[in-house]
Amino acid sequence: MIDRLVYRSHAVAILPEVALDRIFRSSVPNNARMNITGALGFCEQTYIQLLEGSPCAIDELVKTLEADARHTQLTILLRGSSERRLLPGWSMARVDLAKAAPETATLLEADDGLGLIALMAALAHEGVAT
């Protein structure tokens, strides 16, 4: 069993897309070490992150995230356990939420954790053009 969690937070950086690159570079090796997988994206000034891993690893990571000065107002929208991961192939998939901006905004407005998880996973599987 793994724990699955989605949170939202307010990006401190004016340009989250720039800050995101740095976050990825530090989070990917770290998540790989902790065997955490997931996806990260942003919508305007809001970061949305989906995390999957062992409950202990998730607990540990959430503590680290809460202390991270790059964002504020971290709110866990949903946490639950499941048999298998949605995104086993990514230590941290970078999802292009701009592709679904109105949907993302609507889900954020409703703090719809389940909807955001479904959207993030679908976007991650569809991939991004790089």
Add this chain to the structure above:
Amino acid sequence: MTTLQDAADDSRYRLLVESITDYAIYMLDAEGHVTSWNPGAERFKGYTADEILGAHFSRFYTPKDREAGLPCNALKIAAESGRFEAEGWRLRKDGARFWAHVVIDPIHRGEELIGFAKITRDLTERRAAEQALRQSEEQFRILVGGVRDYAIYMLDPNGRVNSWNAGAERIKGYTPDEIIGHHFSRFYLPEEVEAGAPTVALSIAREAGRFEKEGWRLRKDGTRFWAHVVIDPITGDDGEIVGFAKITRDVTERAEAQRELEAAREALYQSQKLEAIGQLTGGVAHDFNNLLAAITGSLDLLRKRLPFDPRTTPLLENAIQGAERGAILTQRMLAFARKQELKLEAVDIPQLVRGMGEFIRRSIGPNIDVRMRFADVLPRVQTDPYQLETALLNLVVNARDALPNGGEISITAEQLKMARTQGERRAGDYVRLSVSDNGTGMPPEIAAKVTEPFFTTKGVGKGTGLGLSMVQGLAGQSGGWIEIKSEIGHGTRIDLWLPLAGADLPAAGLVVTEAVDNAGERLVVLVVDDDPLVLTNTVAMVDELGHNVLVANSGDEALVIFQRHPEIDLVLTDEVMPGLSGSQLAERVKALRPTAAVVLASGYADLHLSPGPDVATLPRLAKPFTLAQLASFIEGLALDVSQRAVD
């Protein structure tokens, strides 16, 4: 009649006039001949009194003015109107011109005109200064007019625009003709005009001597820009405010420029850091890959050499599976969300759906029942299990959104046969996985469209249609399709038709046994690796394939062995080693014997090393490799070797 007093006055005036050097003061007789001359006149005009007395004053005029009769005309005007005053060019004795201010007053005795008093000032310097000022004003005007990065313009005291430069035109979009004379409040947002912001700005400038602020302004085309505005009052000589100077900068551009700068810095940062980070994470991946190579290689050989035994074979398979998972982990170390290959596996649907059950029930809310019903015996289907789970989650979210007042969501699966091929729906055996709700439903025309990317049926406030396009994509790539049935007031059902998994497909999590054909040519292979664990393993594999093996623990040792054994066909070397690296070894080997084949066994980390041009084209075998991979790789090379032997 001349009195003493008069005489005294007369001589005093003479003294006065004769001490004046800044003005030429002299007298003319009624015809215009010079009758007196003061030092000022001598200084300006260059004549001494002796030289000029009795001469006609027209010689001070330029020839052109003389021809035009200006001198006589001046006297005539003075005589008739009592005064002549003008500015114009006059000539000095040496022929040089000077700009003169001239006043001529007639002198009468009784009714009779007896002559003229003439006062001349040299205004050449003042004129030069005026011209210089005019020129500098003109230059300044050109300068301001030409500035394109700042809108610089003037307002009259009431706030109407009365000048406009190129920057203002560029930033705000109005030409001078369109805007001069209009009130500057049209640059403000309507709500700010209503709140009186333009008037407040001018009164602050007037009272505080300056107004400075950033805010939104409007261009001619109605678009907004973020402006930095400075207003300075301009006061006349009398201290009254004659207008305002307004300087506006488009800071939107500054923000964009900053962003570009940031991006450039970021690119630089990336290029600098990428190498370091590549080496760091790659280094871990490299070590890890070496271990995996040893583990998977040994297990691979064991599986091949040991007979099937129900007590040990599953354990062996288990160990191989663990190692393969490790290989996936190293892949993850730099995995961004590039589009992933669909990994088709044989998936047990009831097991997969039940595994999601707890998460769905927990997150969907208390008003909705989630029911799962599956046929007792259900064969595995061919699909990607992770994508299928994501697809189901999206379908469940859609169903939930169709149940604003609660209801029931069913997830069911049954085996069905497609008897005839209809378009993309090929005949065959399928499992139909259905997600249905008893919610609001959709009209048929909308149900037909929902699988289009970005189509959302639910309007603002609910969910996404994006999931459905992903669901459809997954079904199609798995060899199936989706069907949507919906009725208003009764609910929606979405069916995922997935083909049964063929016998050749690995069950999710199981490993394919690769067939190894070792009927190829028998070669002499030099295996080089500094890691004894990897070396032993590779040697065992090469040996298993039926080749003769020589062994070296380093690049330097390999070079010595290579020189001693001209029969070596192939050098299979690790890339990263202390001392001579694999690439360097390859270069030396090629220099000694160009026909020898060299294969670099690269771990993940080695991808970050940039090889020299000579070794860039060398065949590379990614570590960890299996026996089958090594066999086919060497087989491909053996052809080359035999071809070279023919040459």
